[in-house]
Amino acid sequence: MNLRPHHALCIQKFTGHGYDMDFTRHMTGVVSALRNNPDTPVCLVSGPDELCSHCPNCREGRCSTQEKVEIMDARAAALCGVKPGDRLTWAELSGAARERIFAAQGFEQVCSACQWFDLCRNTKI
């Protein structure tokens, strides 16, 4: 599964809210699949990924908030010690995000500009 680095956080903080019904339904399925199969292979990408594929903000291969998500991706990747092109399992990626971002006070550094920040800040994982 292709994932942008910062989506390692979004997937773990997901509580059923999304941009529209199609996005939310699809993300619900992705979150469930990864929870049930933590050994799922993941490839980190710098562009549109599995979640973007059903997002109304993805137009012609670009996110409508491209600059913002590139910063979030870069910060999440740096903190997790990964880069686009890396291949690992969901267990490894989600574990790195928990240990190096959520447990290390990195969440605000990555996510403070996101519209979902308050919701995710109050969501326990």
Ligand code: SF4
């Ligand atoms: S605040 Fe935004 S970027 Fe961060 S985990 Fe939540 S939805 Fe994802």
Ligand code: SF4
């Ligand atoms: S298109 Fe943008 S807002 Fe939509 S899931 Fe992808 S990165 Fe997030």
